[in-house]
Amino acid sequence: xxxxxxxxxxxxxxxxxxxxxxxxxxxxxxxxxxxxxxxxxxxxxxxxxxxxxxxxxxxxxxxxxxxxxxxxxxxxxxxxxxxxxxxxxxxxxxxxxxxxxxxxxxxxxxxxxxxxxxxxxxxxxxxxxxxxxxxxxxxxxxxxxxxxxxxxxxxxxxxxxxxxxxxxxxxxxxxxxxxxxxxxxxxxxxxxxxxxxxxxxxxxxxxxxxxxxxxxxxxxxxxxxxxxxxxxxxxxxxxxxxxxxxxxxxxxxxxxxxxxxxxxxxxxxxxxxxxxxxxxxxxxxxxxxxxxxxxxxxxxxxxxxxxxxxxxxxxxxxxxxxxxxxxxxxxxxxxxxxxxxxxxxxxxxxxxxxxxxxxxxxxxxxxxxxxxxxxxxxxxxxxxxxxxxxxxxxxxxxxxxxxxxxxxxxxxxxxxxxxxxxxxxxxxxxxxxxxxxxxxxxxxxxxxxxxxxxxxxxxxxxxxxxxxxxxxxxxxxxxxxxxx
Amino acid sequence: xxxxxxxxxxxxxxxxxxxxxxxxxxxxxxxxxxxxxxxxxxxxxxxxxxxxxxxxxxxxxxxxxxxxxxxxxxxxxxxxxxxxxxxxxxxxxxxxxxxxxxxxxxxxxxxxxxxxxxxxxxxxxxxxxxxxxxxxxxxxxxxxxxxxxxxxxxxxxxxxxxxxxxxxxxxxxxxxxxxxxxxxxxxxxxxxxxxxxxxxxxxxxxxxxxxxxxxxxxxxxxxxxxxxxxxxxxxxxxxxxxxxxxxxxxxxxxxxxxxxxx
Numbered sequence: 001x002x003x004x005x006x007x008x009x010x011x012x013x014x015x016x017x018x019x020x021x022x023x024x025x026x027x028x029x030x031x032x033x034x035x036x037x038x039x040x041x042x043x044x045x046x047x048x049x050x051x052x053x054x055x056x057x058x059x060x061x062x063x064x065x066x067x068x069x070x071x072x073x074x075x076x077x078x079x080x081x082x083x084x085x086x087x088x089x090x091x092x093x094x095x096x097x098x099x100x101x102x103x104x105x106x107x108x109x110x111x112x113x114x115x116x117x118x119x120x121x122x123x124x125x126x127x128x129x130x131x132x133x134x135x136x137x138x139x140x141x142x143x144x145x146x147x148x149x150x151x152x153x154x155x156x157x158x159x160x161x162x163x164x165x166x167x168x169x170x171x172x173x174x175x176x177x178x179x180x181x182x183x184x185x186x187x188x189x190x191x192x193x194x195x196x197x198x199x200x201x202x203x204x205x206x207x208x209x210x211x212x213x214x215x216x217x218x219x220x221x222x223x224x225x226x227x228x229x230x231x232x233x234x235x236x237x238x239x240x241x242x243x244x245x246x247x248x249x250x251x252x253x254x255x256x257x258x259x260x261x262x263x264x265x266x267x268x269x270x271x272x273x274x275x276x277x278x279x280x281x282x283x284x285x286x287x288x289x290x291x292x293x294x295x296x297x298x299x300x301x302x303x304x305x306x307x308x309x310x311x312x313x314x315x316x317x318x319x320x321x322x323x324x325x326x327x328x329x330x331x332x333x334x335x336x337x338x339x340x341x342x343x344x345x346x347x348x349x350x351x352x353x354x355x356x357x358x359x360x361x362x363x364x365x366x367x368x369x370x371x372x373x374x375x376x377x378x379x380x381x382x383x384x385x386x387x388x389x390x391x392x393x394x395x396x397x398x399x400x401x402x403x404x405x406x407x408x409x410x411x412x413x414x415x416x417x418x419x420x421x422x423x424x425x426x427x428x429x430x431x432x433x434x435x436x437x438x439x440x441x442x443x444x445x446x447x448x449x450x451x452x453x454x455x456x457x458x459x460x461x462x463x464x465x466x467x468x469x470x471x472x473x474x475x476x477x478x479x480x481x482x483x484x
Numbered sequence: 485x486x487x488x489x490x491x492x493x494x495x496x497x498x499x500x501x502x503x504x505x506x507x508x509x510x511x512x513x514x515x516x517x518x519x520x521x522x523x524x525x526x527x528x529x530x531x532x533x534x535x536x537x538x539x540x541x542x543x544x545x546x547x548x549x550x551x552x553x554x555x556x557x558x559x560x561x562x563x564x565x566x567x568x569x570x571x572x573x574x575x576x577x578x579x580x581x582x583x584x585x586x587x588x589x590x591x592x593x594x595x596x597x598x599x600x601x602x603x604x605x606x607x608x609x610x611x612x613x614x615x616x617x618x619x620x621x622x623x624x625x626x627x628x629x630x631x632x633x634x635x636x637x638x639x640x641x642x643x644x645x646x647x648x649x650x651x652x653x654x655x656x657x658x659x660x661x662x663x664x665x666x667x668x669x670x671x672x673x674x675x676x677x678x679x680x681x682x683x684x685x686x687x688x689x690x691x692x693x694x695x696x697x698x699x700x701x702x703x704x705x706x707x708x709x710x711x712x713x714x715x716x717x718x719x720x721x722x723x724x725x726x727x728x729x730x731x732x733x734x735x736x737x738x739x740x741x742x743x744x745x746x
Contacts, residue, residue, distance in 0.1 A: 259709035330621035331567045331599070338601055338612055348601045350585035350595045362585045367599050378589050384715050387683050387690045388590035392551045393581030420545065426680070428687035453688040458545045481581060482545075484552020484591060484691035484712065 001039065005032050006047035049075065053114045056105045056109045059108070060205055063262050064255065065303050066095065068209060071202040079118055079202045092132045104442040106261055120179070120201050123149040138346025142194055143169025150190045168194065196323065209253070209307035212236040212247070220259045220300025225258075227301065231284070236308040242308060251310035252280060258302035264295060269344065271368040272332045273312045279333065281478035339368045341453035355380065356433050358449075358480065359396055389431075389451075391461045393482025398478035408468050411450045415462065417479050422454035430464075445475075451483065459483030512654070516561040519718025530704055530712045531671060534652035536645040538669035540659045542676045547580040547660050549677040550626050552691050555591050556719065558624040560656040568593070571601045576630035576660050583621070584639045587654040591691070592714040597623065604635030610640055617647040617655055628658040632665065634708025641667035664698070665670055672699035678709050681722070690714070702703060 003025060004016040010031035019040075026035050035042060052075060054094035058476055060078055063070045069081035082095065089095040092114045101111045113124035114132040120142060127149035133141055145168045147160055160183070165171050171179065172191060180188045192198035213234045224432050231254065242249060244466050251274055256264040288295060293334075339347045348364040354376055355361055361379060380389055403412035429450030437444075445466040452460045460482060466475035518531035519522075524530055531537065537557060539552035558568050570583060577583075585595040601616075603609045606629045616625045627644075629636060641657075645668045648655040657669065664672060674696040680689035691712045697705045710719040 002584065047505055132741050174732050247680055332618045334569070334616060334619050334622070335599060341609060341610070342601065346604075348600050349688060350598060351596075352585070352602065358584075358586075362595075364600065365530065371630070377584050378595065380534070380586070382590055382714075387680070387688060388587060388714070390587040390590050391553065391581070392548055392587040392591065394584035395581040418544065422545075426686050428684055428685070437557045453680060455677040455679070456545075457549075457692065457694070458547065459677065459680070459691070481553070481584060482548030483587070483688070484555070484693075 001026070002040065002043045002045065003032075004045045004047050020140040038205075052076070057205075058261075059103075062261050063099075063208070064263070065197075065257050066099065066305075068206070068212070069202065069204045070206070071204050073122060074201075079120070079122070081202055081204070082114070096132060097238035114325075117193070117196040118200055119190070123151075123194060135319050139195065142173060144165060147171070150187065150194075152184070152187050152190060153259065156187060161181065165374060207309055209309050210249075210311040211238065211241050212282075212307035213241070213306060214303060215306035217300075217302050217304075220302045221304070222297045222300040224295075226296065227304065230304050231306070232277060232281070235280050238306050238308060239277055239280075240277060242311065243275065245311075246313060247308075247311040248275040249280075249310065250312050251308070252283065253307045253309050255303075255305040255307070256297075256301045257305075258297070259299045259302050261297065266291075266295070267309075268340065269368060270336045271339070272336075273314045275314055279336075281334055283340050288336055290341050305375070310327065327417065335367045339366065344368050352378045354379070355436065357436060358390070358433070359394065388483060391459075391483045394481040395479065398463070398480040401479050403462075403477045407429075411479065414461070415477065417460075422452075422456075422458065422460070424452050425455050426453035427451070427471065433463075449480070495719065498581070507658065516654075516711070517562065518718070519713075520721045522665045522723075523708060523710075523719065526704065526706065531557075531561070532664060533654050534648045534650070535670040536641060536648055536655045536657060536668060538659060538664075538667070538672045540662060540664060540672070540674050542674050544580075546676050549691070549693050550658060550675040551580075552591060552712065553693050553695065554626055554656050555588060555593050555675065556607070556717075557656055558626055558654070559592055559717050561656075562623030565594075565597060567599055567621065567625050568597050568626065569599045569601065569612075569622055570628070571603055571616070572628045573606060573609050573630045576628050577602070579630065579720045580668050581662050582680075590714060591712065592717050598629040606630070606635050610635060610644075613644060613655065614647055617644060617653050618651060620651050622653045624654045624656060626656050626658055628660065631661045636644065636667070638667055641669060642667075645670070668698070670701045671697060674698050678722075680710070687689050722740055 001021040002018040003014050004025065005012045006015045008015075008029070014026060014028055014032065014035060016029045017026050017028065024039065026038075032044070049123065055312045056072060056078065060070050060072060063078055063080055067080050067082050067085045071079045071081075073079040082092070086092045086095050096112055096114060099112065111125050111130055113121050113130040115124055115129070116120040116133075116135045116138050120133070120138060123145060124133055124141070127145055128141075142364050145163065147157060148326055150157075150168065160171065169193070172195070176188050176399060189198065193200050195290050212432055215228075215230055215234060221230065238249075238252075247333055250270055252268045252274065254266045254268070256266075260263070266284070268280070268287055270283065274280050314319060335347055344366040347367045349367045350362045351363055354362050356379065376449065399417065399439075401415045401417045403415040405411070406413040407463060411429055412424060414421060414423045416422075427450055430448035431450075432448045433449060435444035447463040447465055448467075449461060449463045452462055454460075461480050462477060464477050510727040514533055515530040516533050517527070519600050539550050539554050539557070541547045562568060567683045571584065585598070585599065588597055588598065603612060609627060609629045613625060616622055644655050664674075676694040678692040678694035680692045693710050693712070695710055698706045699705065711720045711722050713720055
């Protein structure tokens with residue numbers, strides 16, 4: 001007899017038990033010591049809600065092969081919206097049979113029900129033998145359910161039972177206002193949900209793709225070449241659908257369902273809407289070659305699916321006249337390919353940020369995301385005829401230098417950076433940059449920046465952290481950048 | 485009413501349009517100059533556009549100058565507003581600082597044109613380089629690996645050169661912390677910083693490069709002191725330091741400067 005125990009209010013209590021244990025008279029919430037007193041040969045396992053949740057998530061992923069709308073239902077249930085999907089398996093009955101059969105193969109015991117609304121399906125799966133409940137008999141069967149299936153507070157349940165009410169049908173005929181006043185509004189809500197008067201939509205775990213194409217294999221596919229062929233056909237089908245809607249895909253997800261229940265998803269993002277299988281394939285190949293864990297067919301894939309997760313309207317462009325458009329298209333393709341190979345955060349475009357702190361004035365954004373907001377101006381702006389105010393290379397973090405200052409509050413006369421001494425002949429400054437007190441910790445100091453040139457012509461950007469008159473200790477100097 | 489169409493005029497319009505298109509198609513000129521008349525005359529047609537040009541920083545402290553020179557070459561060789569791809573190996577950025585957009589803007593490069601690709605290995609740099617060079621829409625590709633990676637050999641540079649020649653996209657190899665070895669680069673430059681002409685009040689002036697063309701497959705080599713005019717995107721030759729033009733600021737000892745400012 002297998003029982004699962006967990007610590008509930010400082011006592012070990014049963015949280016789950018197998019069929020044999022249930023038949024022997026053990027029940028949930030029973031104390032472990034009581035169970036031990038009755039039986040000596042108990043297999044005891046400790047509950048692990050985290051592992052349970054992980055398993056449920058995995059099963060949820062797997063259920064994706066039945067419908068894209070899969071939601072978690074409590075800690076031990078899955079809710080599938082199979083509207084428009086059942087005919088793929090013949091009918092609901094066949095679909096349910098298929099789910100049972102395959103889940104049993106994985107060693108999972110299943111209880112299930114199909115009904116016209118989510119709450120009713122939930123109640124039938126948990127509190128009745130289940131099966132497919134036709135809409136014509138739905139209300140009648142609901143009325144015959146016991147009150148437990150309303151899943152309301154024990155107090156209210158006991159109250160209802162004391163009043164001699166036994167089934168859902170008994171209270172369904174009672175006036176709603178009185179029920180809500182005597183028990184709780186929750187009870188009425190539950191009733192309405194069960195009978196489908198109130199609509200409680202399920203919230204699917206994954207984004208529902210805008211459009212998708214999939215193929216179920218009669219025999220699992222193992223050879224990669226044939227996988228590629230299938231992908232090609234799917235790509236064509238997907239883009240045909242998208243073309244009719246005048247849309248292109250910004251993000252495409254390829255899902256590979258393996259026979260043994262493993263699912264591999266590969267995500268492809270593009271900087272501009274994809275409209276062709278050819279371009280998709282180039283990106284897909286790039287992605288496959290960079291996977292840390294290569295796509296493994298194992299015992300074969302039985303379902304392959306391409307889904308356009310994010311779509312965007314496309315404009316049909318005339319190609320020949322405007323060479324400029326074509327050029328941006330080409331550089332867009334390059335950005336996509338490099339982003340997929342090296343990662344989106346390695347292919348970047350600099351964007352200005354409204355701040356005076358030099359290291360924050362640039363934000364490097366993934367080039368794949370097209371900037372929509374109006375760009376800010378770069379600060380400081382460029383003054384025609386003036387020499388550069390900012391270095392071409394910036395050290396992050398700044399490197400500390402040893403300086404010899406001519407006068408305490410002036411530019412250094414010489415400094416040592418990376419063990420080389422530089423004698424300064426030209427200097428400009430200070431450019432005083434105060435810390436942003438609304439963002440920084442209290443210890444941030446004012447910086448005085450100097451542009452320096454040594455006797456060999458090297459140009460540096462250095463700063464002194466802190467002011468002479470305020471600080472007790474001598475301020476430190478840093479090299480922040482190199483000028484051209 | 486009958487509308488008359490002047491066929492001849494139409495034909496002429498179309499012809500002029502297509503002619504302009506044809507001109508523009510070739511216009512990714514096959515060569516680019518420096519914008520300095522005497523230097524351009526010396527180099528003949530200028531530097532080949534679709535080719536591999538290699539720029540070395542002479543010493544660690546010249547990294548800024550070498551970077552500036554490469555940006556200037558990129559600006560000279562690319563058409564306005566064409567994208568510039570900058571491939572920077574992480575190690576080079578750690579050692580010499582990361583390319584800083586406001587500073588690049590000061591040199592005349594609009595940061596909006598820039599696509600910065602941060603690569604973790606020299607192999608990544610080379611692979612991304614050959615991809616970027618293969619795109620005709622690219623204005624210029626700046627390739628900045630660190631030191632002398634093994635994979636950057638004769639074969640690799642030859643491949644880059646061939647791709648650049650096919651598409652006409654300039655490949656500018658920025659070599660930081662590296663020593664020249666034999667490869668397929670068409671020109672090879674050694675860059676040092678040079679004293680600038682002070683813009684007044686003892687402030688450093690416009691960027692000045694001490695450039696040595698140590699190898700040129702298509703012509704002469706030489707040594708020039710060049711100043712970059714970031715507003716007009718042209719180089720201007722400056723007399724060597726020993727001449728009379730730049731004298732006092734560069735050689736004035738720090739003591740004199742101090743007394744002058746203090």
